[in-house]
Amino acid sequence: MSEQFSVEAGLVVFSRDGRVQFGWLDLQTGAFYGEADGLCIPDAIGAIEFHSDVTH
Template sequence: MPHEFSVEAGLIVFSQDGRAQFGWLDLQTGAYYGEADGRWIPDVIGAIAFHSDVTH
């Protein structure tokens, strides 16, 4: 990726097409990105924080 992101918690991001995916919010730009591919998610309608006691 071309620059570092300011990230707080992992998120479950919901988009207008009904999909939910793991992602993060860039705190500087307010844009959401998918964890699987790192791409910008343009049609976000909401997100909730995701916390787990297991990492991979």
């Protein structure tokens, strides 16, 4: 796919207990939320950007 999309990067969010999940950051509150359930990840300790050229 060579088409450009204007979508921000997703995040891979790391939790204190070692779990990892796809998520997003609320820019107003600084809280991370899980992509699968939309719930806040209160014990998130960090995240890295995830870029993909495939969407679903």
